[in-house]
Amino acid sequence: MASTKITGTEGVTITKTGQQGAFGGELLTVNFGPHHPSTHGVLRLIVDLDGEQIKRLKPVIGYLHTGIEKQMEALRWQQGVVVTDRHDYLSPPINNLAYALAVEKLMGVEVPPRAQVLRVIMSELTRLSSHLVWMGTSGLELGAMTMLMYCFRERDTILDMNEEISGFRMHTSYIRPGGVMADATPRFLDLLATFVKEMPGHIDEYEDLLTMNPIWRARTIGVGILSPENAKILGATGPMLRGSGVAWDLRKNMPYSGYESYDFEVATDDACDCYGRYLVRIKEMREAVRILDQALNRLPDGPVNVDDRKMLPPPREELETSMEAVIHHFKLFTEGYTVPPGDVYVAVESGRGENGCYIVSDGTHKPRRVKFRSASFVNLQALERMAMNHMIADMIAIIGTADTVLGDCDR
Amino acid sequence: MISESLITERGVSAGDEWITVPAAQIREALAALKDDGYELLVFLTCVDHLADASRNWPARYELVYQLRDMEKLRDIRLRAFIDGDPPEIDSASDLFPPANWDERETYDLFGVMFTGHPELTRILMPDDWVGHPLRRDYPVGGEVVEFSEEHELWQTAPDEA
Numbered sequence: 001m002a003s004t005k006i007t008g009t010e011g012v013t014i015t016k017t018g019q020q021g022a023f024g025g026e027l028l029t030v031n032f033g034p035h036h037p038s039t040h041g042v043l044r045l046i047v048d049l050d051g052e053q054i055k056r057l058k059p060v061i062g063y064l065h066t067g068i069e070k071q072m073e074a075l076r077w078q079q080g081v082v083v084t085d086r087h088d089y090l091s092p093p094i095n096n097l098a099y100a101l102a103v104e105k106l107m108g109v110e111v112p113p114r115a116q117v118l119r120v121i122m123s124e125l126t127r128l129s130s131h132l133v134w135m136g137t138s139g140l141e142l143g144a145m146t147m148l149m150y151c152f153r154e155r156d157t158i159l160d161m162n163e164e165i166s167g168f169r170m171h172t173s174y175i176r177p178g179g180v181m182a183d184a185t186p187r188f189l190d191l192l193a194t195f196v197k198e199m200p201g202h203i204d205e206y207e208d209l210l211t212m213n214p215i216w217r218a219r220t221i222g223v224g225i226l227s228p229e230n231a232k233i234l235g236a237t238g239p240m241l242r243g244s245g246v247a248w249d250l251r252k253n254m255p256y257s258g259y260e261s262y263d264f265e266v267a268t269d270d271a272c273d274c275y276g277r278y279l280v281r282i283k284e285m286r287e288a289v290r291i292l293d294q295a296l297n298r299l300p301d302g303p304v305n306v307d308d309r310k311m312l313p314p315p316r317e318e319l320e321t322s323m324e325a326v327i328h329h330f331k332l333f334t335e336g337y338t339v340p341p342g343d344v345y346v347a348v349e350s351g352r353g354e355n356g357c358y359i360v361s362d363g364t365h366k367p368r369r370v371k372f373r374s375a376s377f378v379n380l381q382a383l384e385r386m387a388m389n390h391m392i393a394d395m396i397a398i399i400g401t402a403d404t405v406l407g408d409c410d411r
Numbered sequence: 412m413i414s415e416s417l418i419t420e421r422g423v424s425a426g427d428e429w430i431t432v433p434a435a436q437i438r439e440a441l442a443a444l445k446d447d448g449y450e451l452l453v454f455l456t457c458v459d460h461l462a463d464a465s466r467n468w469p470a471r472y473e474l475v476y477q478l479r480d481m482e483k484l485r486d487i488r489l490r491a492f493i494d495g496d497p498p499e500i501d502s503a504s505d506l507f508p509p510a511n512w513d514e515r516e517t518y519d520l521f522g523v524m525f526t527g528h529p530e531l532t533r534i535l536m537p538d539d540w541v542g543h544p545l546r547r548d549y550p551v552g553g554e555v556v557e558f559s560e561e562h563e564l565w566q567t568a569p570d571e572a
Binding site: 061062065067069070071073074105106108232233234235248253254341342343344345347354356358360361362363368369371373377378381410411 | 424425426427450451452453454456458459460463464465466475477481484486488507508509511512516520533534535536537544545547549551
């Protein structure tokens with residue numbers, strides 16, 4: 001039977017499929033989005049509904065495709081950092097880190113210890129701010145409006161710290177191949193010390209609001225089950241995988257930037273549902289504060305960049321006294337540096353899972369190919385498995401706890 | 412274990428282990444590696460070696476499969492070289508479910524045809540798009556931007572390509 005279009009309001013199209021549903025009615029195909037407010041960006045979903053039950057779900061992505069990988073091929077190695085900020089816009093320093101580590105690995109460069117610790121500090125602050133946005137918006141969608149206010153209050157403190165250390169609140173471009181942009185200022189370290197002291201209390205506050213909240217529990221417990229086997233088969237990473245009870249964290253299993261020397265636990269939960277994923281993120285925030293505390297206490301003195309004039313510009317004062325420094329400066333900003341031919345893949349743990357960077361160099365001053373492995377792109381494929389046979393209102397909870405960032409997904 | 416007869420070349424690039432297999436036997440190789448414990452396909456992508464002088468490349472397109480063994484904590488990269496217009500290779504979406512969208516992306520951006528893929532359609536670009544943007548002969552700025560006074564094409568491929 002040919003499908004017939006029955007109604008059409010703004011953004012929602014409903015089509016009768018002609019298939020018979022279990023409750024005596026016909027299956028309807030409903031189009032959500034791409035501007036539905038609960039999709040955290042521009043995600044379009046084509047859903048087959050039997051009454052209110054989801055029988056088929058097809059995500060349609062690409063609305064935020066900005067051609068970042070193509071742009072990288074036209075930019076020099078050091079210019080590419082700015083673009084990496086912009087694909088997963090909730091965790092820019094973590095994306096910078098993946099790119100910087102990949103370039104450094106190919107060039108065989110090791111950054112100084114102070115830069116390593118600053119990188120860990122920025123990564124963990126970003127993880128916290130990313131989880132805060134997730135918790136605020138997910139709370140908002142499921143009826144806990146206050147969460148948004150509480151979470152954005154603390155996120156603003158983190159953005160203030162970003163501004164203090166890099167000059168930018170969101171797209172920091174702080175972590176660069178060869179080190180970091182600038183050393184931490186004393187005010188940044190003061191802000192961080194206060195933050196580390198106060199944050200556990202704020203996390204308790206969020207838990208008071210949500211963990212035993214009957215509405216929150218009713219909306220999330222038993223909703224969006226993803227078994228450990230399915231999570232592994234579908235390639236899910238991050239809180240999606242750990243929420244299914246699999247203790248897999250790249251910071252622990254395949255450490256980078258000195259994560260092996262920090263004392264922290266991998267947050268897991270065996271519930272496999274939306275509530276489990278919520279608990280995992282809460283635990284992860286507590287662990288992030290622990291890592292920040294350790295990093296702050298061990299922050300060594302020393303340079304924050306590699307001492308290589310062929311890769312990083314000389315300090316400003318040298319330009320006035322040394323001809324060699326002027327030449328290096330000129331060469332670096334007109335031609336850039338070259339990276340030896342070869343390819344490398346480096347993965348880091350972002351707030352959403354494994355965000356990796358695969359780069360191919362042909363020996364010139366621009367990359368031949370840069371591929372970002374994004375956790376959102378892979379995790380989104382598990383959406384149908386999680387949402388099957390659930391009510392349409394549960395889909396909002398499921399999309400929420402999958403925590404996809406569409407900019408990351410579409411790149 | 413993957414049989415040695417399948418491997419045409421092997422090496423280590425910046426600490427990452429890799430092997431090259433003939434494109435026609437890509438499914439055999441992937442299945443063998445999956446049996447060997449590499450159960451996670453981290454990503455799948457393509458590299459366009461048009462006018463790449465860094466090495467004597469056997470073909471223009473290089474398919475790259477990054478696989479991971481989560482038990483033994485090891486990664487391996489599988490390469491396969493293909494040519495042709497359109498370039499064709501067997502789909503791995505039934506062996507590794509995450510390959511489904513990765514292959515759609517590679518088709519969308521490079522025009523690689525994956526034989527046996529259940530639904531090989533564009534995923535990032537609009538359905539009616541012409542061309543495959545990540546090929547090196549597709550210029551940056553290939554789309555005309557409205558209201559821009561001077562539209563300029565920006566080539567990522569060298570002139571001799």
